[in-house]
Amino acid sequence: MKLSLSLVAVKKITSKVPRSKFLDSELELAAHLILEAEGVINPIVVCRKSINSYEVIAGDFEYYAAVKAREVNPRKGEMIGAFIIGDENEKVLKEQVELLRKSINSGASTTSSVSASKEYETLIKNMIESRLTKTESWLEERLLKLEDELKETKNNLPQQLVPLDAFNSLSMAELILRLKSAGLTDKAATQIAKSVVRERSHKQFASLSDVVARIKITSGKRQIKAISAEKMLAIIDSWSKLWFL
The missing domain is CATH 3.90.1530.30 (Conserved hypothetical protein from pyrococcus furiosus pfu- 392566-001, ParB domain)
Structure with a gap:
């Protein structure tokens, strides 16, 4: 047996x-x-x-x-x-x-x-400490993940167009589109955009007044200001109401 x-x-x-x-x-x-x-x-x-x-x-x-x-x-x-x-x-x-x-x-x-x-008390204490450690680690990981998600969401939010930045950085195609959204004709927007790109290639615009002073287009045999002070105010007002990605 x-x-x-x-x-x-x-x-x-x-x-x-x-x-x-x-x-x-x-x-x-x-x-x-x-x-x-x-x-x-x-x-x-x-x-x-x-x-x-x-x-x-x-x-x-x-x-x-x-x-x-x-x-x-x-x-x-x-x-x-x-x-x-x-x-x-x-x-x-x-x-x-x-x-x-x-x-x-x-x-x-x-x-x-x-x-x-x-x-028994020691065992329970160790179990509680272990669970607290795991919970803290989970919360820390979750917090970091939420911060990353918040940054990504913020980056994806539409931004208000800053006029001076637009004149200094937008491509010609984008600038034409923005100027047309402010009420300019396709011809006028194209002429101004070309002049902006040409001028800023020599030197960035220091202010919107600098843009008004330097941007010129051909009218007959003369070079005239492309944007008057009043027109610049109208463009700024129009862009302030728009948000772009």
Whole structure:
């Protein structure tokens, strides 16, 4: 006869010993240790009551700790290691159980519950600190992501056209389009845009007054101002009402 360890579903096991006999703090500690170790180091002993049910013969504390582990994590705490008493080994195993039970009871220490309580407090503290660290990391990552999204959104928002920047930086095609949006004819907008591009290639415009003074177009045989002060005011007023990407 060879004694072998089996994995038994916790939900199929019952115990005659009430759960209230054990301290909740000790069961909680043992449950978390079982989940961390992925099993008990001290298998329980059970006897078969029916095809799908078992009863604890020895290891009631381990059994209730496994029950608690299953409550915490149903997947990882689903099974427990157990020795199953059969007809061929019932007598010798029960004798061994009784002998070990007497030995454990005679050597029990009154300080065990205090020690378990301290270990439980340490475990809970470590779990809380671990969760706080993970939460802080998640919040930091989320904050950085939100900042990046805010910058991207800000960059994609339409910007109001700054008149002096427009004269100094827009391409000829863009400048023609903007001037036409201010009410200039296609011909006038094209002539002014050409003059603007030519003038700024020599020197950037220092102000809108500088634009008025330097931008000229051909009229007959003469060079005349392309934009009067009044027209510049009209252009500025028109552009102030428009937003461009």
